[in-house]
Amino acid sequence: MxxxxxxxxxxxxxxxxxxxxxxxxxxxxxxxxxxxxxxxxxxxxxxxxxxxxxxxxxxxxxxxxxxxxxxxxxxxxxxxxxxxxxxxxxxxxxxxxxxxxxxGNWFPLERMEGKNVLIVGGGFAFTTLRSTIRYILHEANRKRFANLVVLYGARNPGELLYKDELKAWQGRDDIEAHITVDKADDESWTGHEGFVPAVLEQVAPSPKDAIALVCGPPIMLKYTLPVLEKLGFGPTEIITSLEMRMKCGIGLCGRCNIGGKYVCIDGPVFTYEQLQALPAEM
Amino acid sequence: MADSKMAKAKLGEFLAAVSADYEVYGPKADNGVVTFGRIASADELALTYSNSTVSAKELFLPKTETVYEFDGENFVDDPLPEQKRVVLGLRPCDCRALTLLDGTFDCERVQDPFYVTRRANTVLVALACDRPLSSCFCTATGGDPYGEEGVDVLLSDEGESFLAKAVTDRGKDFLEQYGKFFSGKAAGKWAERAKAASGKMTCDLSLAEVSQRLDGLFEDDMWERVSQKCIGCGTCSYLCPTCYCFDLIDDKTATGVKKIRRWDCCMFQSFALHASGHDPRPITAARFRQKIMHKFNYHPQRCGLNSCVGCGRCVRACPVNLDIRQLLGDILAAAPSAASE
Missing domain, CATH: 2.40.30.10 (Translation factors)
Incomplete structure (x- = not known):
């Protein structure tokens, strides 16, 4: 055993x-x-x-x-x-x-095949989204997905993760990368300036045949999810990932409950529809 | 083997014979506190208790247990608890509790090798309950003082002798192995005795519907009210035969570490606290709700059954006299329409 x-x-x-x-x-x-x-x-x-x-x-x-x-x-x-x-x-x-x-579970890449993919990330909750972007951009996979739009924000340019990769993405034509900072304290900054939800509203990606993956701090999610809804993304087409104190990671130790769900085995990935059915205990 | 009987005078001899083949555990009394421990002879056994102060849970899920050891270079082989054991004299409620723990520690998705090994190597010889306490409510949870769930051999104390009944194949083999201590074909009055025992149960709740009632009560203001006197000491969880939450901690050795699985409790403040300082259940009411919801709503959602066997230990030991029966009664009495919204 x-x-x-x-x-x-x-x-x-x-x-x-x-x-x-x-x-x-x-x-x-x-x-x-x-x-x-x-x-x-x-x-x-x-x-x-x-x-x-x-x-x-x-x-x-x-x-x-x-x-x-x-x-x-x-x-x-x-x-x-x-x-x-x-x-x-x-x-x-x-x-x-x-x-x-x-x-834990994972982003529904099979369901995303053939569709437009929108990825919205904020702060250091960008890690598993970066994993997904790398996966989609891989030459063996890129054709299986339609347009890839990425919106990623951090407090200031110095706080952005994976800076070399961000630069490389902006030079490619098979990914539309929007990078934003809350405040551009650096004069050489050429990206967006503003919070993720506001920039998302400007960029206004189409919800048609699209799935959105969204990860970020709670305050970003709170204001970003309504923008996605307003843009026309349905509750099963918006997908996020939750954080909890997951000690055992295998559904035993009893720590990461949100209602009847264990984030470690039923998540961390949930659709917005599932999220709305969970009690407010995050 | 059908029903049989063992004269109490033979208990010592029987235990000596069983001890040659198994590690024997049973209830031991110390100043009125009854706990389970290794039994060397019959006079150590305390078989006249109503229920043990502490459940037999820790024989399967010890308070602390090494789940792996790393010596700094390599992992040391897992010390699986492979000795054969007999647990004698635990109550049917505690046996039933183990079947509930099985649903967590030995399910399709994951098996805890330590728990599973102990369960596989242990014969449960339960002692039916003829003197339930006023705090007992096993029948409300679907159990019975003469219940057989999880039991391998059921004994009933007839005064001068024990009636014995094999419930499982393992129990049958056990009774056959020690057949010379039992006189066969003893027509025990099982049905009458069981009826008399369940007739002594004073709690008339039926908890089958609690789960459904709790569905709409997460946001209810009752949690603040009912948890007001709870001091979050965790006594209820530590004594509960079905509570199983644990922590994993590092115990340093000279060159490496032992990973220890240690009992924990959802009533403790640090239980769900994140490293960032965020706490999803920052107040007693939220933690109290978690405990009740986990037992009576979340566990049924996942495993189909309430995670409570009505042993009454939490009722007896609570330092501020919180009575879970009263709370469950109130939940059941709440208007179904309001509760199931």
């Missing part, structure tokens, strides 16, 4: 400091055992429990794409009170990290 609590071993191959505040780092992990790595078969939108041995475990969305063979990336925000996120940020290349997963 498989022990569902035991992680598999990885080593940190690369650490990227993502933002000016330096509290967001992307960890590229390599599997210590190639077989275990091949068995780690994940989908866009899933998460894993990351273990810093002798400290603890925390749930983090997978930021790499299933098409990125042999590697696994996680972008982790360091919280002052977060024991594991602090320990992760103190890790160095070569350190050993445990990974338990992949866990």
């Amino acid at each position: 498989k022990n569902p609590y035991r992680p598999i071993l990885t080593t940190i191959q690369e650490i990227t400091i993502e933002n000016e505040a330096q509290d967001l780092k992307t960890f590229r992990l390599g599997f210590c055992d190639a077989d275990e790595g091949n068995g780690f078969d994940y989908q866009c939108g899933q998460f894993a429990e990351l273990t810093v041995f002798r400290v603890g475990e925390c749930p983090i969305g997978i930021a790499s794409s299933p098409m990125d063979e042999g590697i696994l990336e996680f972008t982790v925000k360091r919280y002052p009170d977060g024991q594991v996120t602090n320990a992760l940020h103190n890790c160095a290349v070569g350190d050993r990290i445990g990974v338990r997963g992949p866990l």
Whole structure:
């Protein structure tokens, strides 16, 4: 019988400091055992429990794409009170990290095939969306989806994640990337300025044959979901991902309930329709 | 094997024989507190209690348990609890509770190897309940003082002897294995005894409909009211035979770590707190609601049954005298139209 609590071993191959505040780092992990790595078969939108041995475990969305063979990336925000996120940020290349997963459900990529895809992200909740964009942009997949429109916002230019990739996307003709910042404190900024919901209203992507994936801080979601509805996206065509304290990640420990749902096994991905049926306890 | 009987005078001999093949656990009394522990001889067994103070849950889901050990380089082999065990003298409500835990720890989706191994290696020899307490309400939850769910062998205390009945194949094998201690073909008065016992139950609630009633009550202002005196101590959860929430913590060793699964409780303040400081259930009323909804609404949604066997331990032990029967009674009495909106 498989022990569902035991992680598999990885080593940190690369650490990227993502933002000016330096509290967001992307960890590229390599599997210590190639077989275990091949068995780690994940989908866009899933998460894993990351273990810093002798400290603890925390749930983090997978930021790499299933098409990125042999590697696994996680972008982790360091919280002052977060024991594991602090320990992760103190890790160095070569350190050993445990990974338990992949866990949870995923974005409905099969349902999105042949459709226009709108991706709206804010702040550091952009990680599993980045996974999805990388997946769709992969040459083996790009033809399976119609237009890809991305709107991504952060507080200021220095807080944007994956800056090199954002630049590369803007140079491609098979993705329409809108990058916005709440406030452009940098004179060389050429992107949008303004909050995500406002820019979304300006860009006004068509809801026709389209599915929207939206992830961001609660305040962004609160104002963005109504804009999507106004644009004509139906409640089953709007898809988001929730965060909860998911300790075991396998539906046992009882922590991540929202009503009768466990975010760790019934989510983290929910449609807006499902979200509206859940009690307000997030 | 049909019904049989064992003279109490033979209990010592019987236990000695069983102990040669199994680890034997049973109720032990210490200053009136009855808990389950290893039994070496018959005089350690406390079989006259109404119900044990603490449930037999921890024999299957210990308060703390190592779920893996990493020595800094490699994982140490899982120490699976493979010894064969007999638990003697637990009540039918506690056996039924284990069948509810099975739905979580041994389901199609996930199996907890430690729990599953213990369940597979343990024979449950239950003692039917002839003296239910005024706080007991097993019949309200669908159980019975002579209930057989989860039971391998059911005993009934007849005074000078125990009536014995095999419920499962495992129970049948067990009674056959120790057949020389039992006189066969004893026509026990099971039905009469069971009827007399259930006749002593004082709670006339029927909780089958509670789940449905709770559907519309999440936003109700009752939660603030009913949780007002709760101090969030978690005693109810720790004594509950069906509560199973746990924490996973790191216990450092010289070079590595043991990952410990430790009982936790949804009534505790830090239970759902995020690293960011956000807490989805920041007040007692929200946590109290979570506990009741989980037992009587969410669990039925997922597994089809209320997560309560009516053992009454939470009623007896609550330091501020919260009585779950009163709360459930109020929920049932609420106008169905208002509740099911």
